[in-house]
Amino acid sequence: MILNQLCADDHRTCQTLTEMTSRHLPQEGLGRLRQYVKSDDIWRPDDQSDRVYFVQRGQVTVLYADAQGHETVLRTVEAGQLLGELCFCAPEHSLRETFARATVETMALEVKYSEFVNYLQGDLMALQELLFTFCTRLGQTERRAEILMYRSADARLSRLLLQLAETRGHPHKAQPGPVKLHVSHDELAQMAAMSRAHVTVTMGKLREQGLVSYERNRPLIVNLPQLAAYISKS
Amino acid sequence: MILNQLCADDHRTCQTLTEMTSRHLPQEGLGRLRQYVKSDDIWRPDDQSDRVYFVQRGQVTVLYADAQGHETVLRTVEAGQLLGELCFCAPEHSLRETFARATVETMALEVKYSEFVNYLQGDLMALQELLFTFCTRLGQTERRAEILMYRSADARLSRLLLQLAETRGHPHKAQPGPVKLHVSHDELAQMAAMSRAHVTVTMGKLREQGLVSYERNRPLIVNLPQLAAYISKS
DNA sequence: CAGTTGACGTTAGCCCGCTAACGACGGTTT
DNA sequence: AAACCGTCGTTAGCGGGCTAACGTCAACTG
Numbered sequence: 001m002i003l004n005q006l007c008a009d010d011h012r013t014c015q016t017l018t019e020m021t022s023r024h025l026p027q028e029g030l031g032r033l034r035q036y037v038k039s040d041d042i043w044r045p046d047d048q049s050d051r052v053y054f055v056q057r058g059q060v061t062v063l064y065a066d067a068q069g070h071e072t073v074l075r076t077v078e079a080g081q082l083l084g085e086l087c088f089c090a091p092e093h094s095l096r097e098t099f100a101r102a103t104v105e106t107m108a109l110e111v112k113y114s115e116f117v118n119y120l121q122g123d124l125m126a127l128q129e130l131l132f133t134f135c136t137r138l139g140q141t142e143r144r145a146e147i148l149m150y151r152s153a154d155a156r157l158s159r160l161l162l163q164l165a166e167t168r169g170h171p172h173k174a175q176p177g178p179v180k181l182h183v184s185h186d187e188l189a190q191m192a193a194m195s196r197a198h199v200t201v202t203m204g205k206l207r208e209q210g211l212v213s214y215e216r217n218r219p220l221i222v223n224l225p226q227l228a229a230y231i232s233k234s
Numbered sequence: 235m236i237l238n239q240l241c242a243d244d245h246r247t248c249q250t251l252t253e254m255t256s257r258h259l260p261q262e263g264l265g266r267l268r269q270y271v272k273s274d275d276i277w278r279p280d281d282q283s284d285r286v287y288f289v290q291r292g293q294v295t296v297l298y299a300d301a302q303g304h305e306t307v308l309r310t311v312e313a314g315q316l317l318g319e320l321c322f323c324a325p326e327h328s329l330r331e332t333f334a335r336a337t338v339e340t341m342a343l344e345v346k347y348s349e350f351v352n353y354l355q356g357d358l359m360a361l362q363e364l365l366f367t368f369c370t371r372l373g374q375t376e377r378r379a380e381i382l383m384y385r386s387a388d389a390r391l392s393r394l395l396l397q398l399a400e401t402r403g404h405p406h407k408a409q410p411g412p413v414k415l416h417v418s419h420d421e422l423a424q425m426a427a428m429s430r431a432h433v434t435v436t437m438g439k440l441r442e443q444g445l446v447s448y449e450r451n452r453p454l455i456v457n458l459p460q461l462a463a464y465i466s467k468s
Numbered sequence: 469c470a471g472t473t474g475a476c477g478t479t480a481g482c483c484c485g486c487t488a489a490c491g492a493c494g495g496t497t498t
Numbered sequence: 499a500a501a502c503c504g505t506c507g508t509t510a511g512c513g514g515g516c517t518a519a520c521g522t523c524a525a526c527t528g
Contacts, residue, residue, distance in 0.1 A: 064380055064383065066383075066384065066389075066468075067466070067467075067468045072383045074376060074379065074380075085369070085372075086369065086372065086373050086376070088365065088366065088369040089366055089369035089370045089373060090373070124358065124361070127358075127361055127362070127365065128361070130365060131322065131361065131364060131365055131368065132322065132323055134365065134368035134369060134372055135319070135320065135322040135323035135368060136323045137372055138319075138320065138323075138368055138371055138372045138375060139320055139323055139324070141372060141375045141376055141379060142308060142320075142375055144379050145308065145375060145378050145379045145382055146298055146308075148379055148382035148383055148427075149298070149300075149306045149382055149427040150300065151427070151484090151485090151515080151516085152484080152485090153484080153485065155300075184504085184505065184506090185505075185506065186504090186505075186506095193382075193383040193385070194485075194486085195485075195486055195487075196505095196506090197485095197486080197487085197488090197506095197507085197508080197509095198484095198485055198486070200505095200506060200507060200508085201485095201507085201508080203506090204506095204507080214506095215506095216493070216494065216505075216506070217494065217495080217505085232301070233301075234300075234301045385485080385486085385514090385515090386514080386515090387514080387515065418474090418475065418476090419475070419476065420474090420475075420476095428515075428516085429515075429516055429517075430475095430476090431477085431478085431479095431515095431516080431517085431518090432514095432515060432516070434475095434476060434477060434478085435477085435478080435515095437476090438476095438477080448476095449476095450475075450476070450523070450524065451475085451524065451525080
């Protein structure tokens with residue numbers, strides 16, 4: 001009854017789950033350990049989708065670049081999580097179409113898709129965990145799509161901040177209240193698919209209204225409840 | 235070695251796979267059969283995510299409505315497919331946040347989440363198929379997000395048309411060539427998150443360039459190769 | 469057959485986000 | 499100390515999509 005128990009709590013439980021698959025991997029003899037320095041590409045648009053990665057240290061962003069070179073972040077994969085899982089349903093020789101790029105020094109175990117599948121056959125536990133990984137990411141991606149549907153700047157930004165605060169925010173002291181985030185205006189721009197300049201302008205307005213607070217070289221602080229209220233009455 | 239074999243071909247194979255889960259369900263004693271007429275809601279934003287549906291006849295769209303009531307289509311679920319799968323990773327008593335609405339007369343088997351999980355425990359086959367369903371939908375949703383990242387009308391529309399043509403298009407005669415789609419400008423507007431009027435304007439331009447062709451009460455015909463070329467050189 | 473509905477077509481004016489460019493400031497490197 | 503870089507701040511002008519409204523045409527409805 002694993003499926004039942006594990007996710008009874010909240011989304012954080014699920015995030016932990018997505019990390020279990022890598023812990024359950026056999027320790028040796030599977031895959032190759034890779035090292036990347038900051039802004040190394042793990043894969044590029046015309047690489048084949050024939051392998052998965054288990055990020056063991058560092059952080060990776062999956063991003064999509066249009067013809068003009070504008071890059072938009074599709075997902076951020078943290079240490080302990082699976083990367084490149086889309087090859088489970090991709091055609092055999094399909095291409096990535098995206099970049100995966102290390103944001104900091106990163107270590108990842110590279111496993112050929114076919115090897116990983118072999119390993120999964122015998123492990124019901126791992127299969128179930130993988131299912132949670134997909135489900136979690138589907139939910140996240142749908143929320144990203146929700147954000148991108150809005151055309152006004154503050155609708156996009158405020159919703160993005162809310163989502164970031166909920167998923168990757170360290171609750172400041174006692175919850176529920178302010179949440180700290182380490183993210184630059186430039187990164188926000190890439191995630192909300194808007195220009196850096198206009199992120200700064202819009203963030204300024206949110207700051208005036210007390211929904212967020214930040215200064216030079218200080219972490220961004222999101223006032224979760226007020227921001228949620230602001231969005232819902234918009 | 236099911237995982238290996240089934241998706242070696244192309245994306246269509248995967249779509250078939252997502253339909254298998256419902257075929258493998260025990261025929262009796264599980265869930266309740268529900269009937270819906272056109273534009274009935276299967277669920278609403280404040281319903282609980284405590285059940286899944288197997289669409290047996292008809293078609294369902296999952297859509298998100300903002301505060302102003304603008305509705306955007308997140309996904310379209312065809313007969314034979316699973317609907318409402320997000321409850322696998324949602325907190326136990328979480329809400330849908332979206333609408334699921336029948337676009338035509340629809341019949342669906344409603345199964346409580348807990349019952350379905352019970353059933354999955356004993357069926358490795360079904361578990362693997364479910365994994366494919368998630369993987370396929372994650373891929374589709376990422377492509378939707380890709381589309382929504384573009385801010386110009388013809389970038390969004392042309393990419394949406396390409397995606398629709400690839401996934402749900404009947405190849406016209408012999409492939410590869412024109413593809414027929416049954417979709418109104420209004421529906422395109424909801425999927426690309428733009429206004430109906432501007433869809434009409436933009437479609438007119440695409441028609442002038444020979445990338446699509448349509449008339450009153452004629453199906454929309456997408457010229458796949460030319461459209462793909464147009465996008466990649468944009 | 470008149471009335472109704474749904475889908476495509478068109479336009480004027482406004483609003484808003486982007487581009488491009490430059491400035492200020494802190495931290496790090498040499 | 500000087501040079502450099504990354505981050506935030508600010509603005510003018512422009513392009514483009516939205517709103518709102520109305521027109522046209524075909525098919526369905528009674």
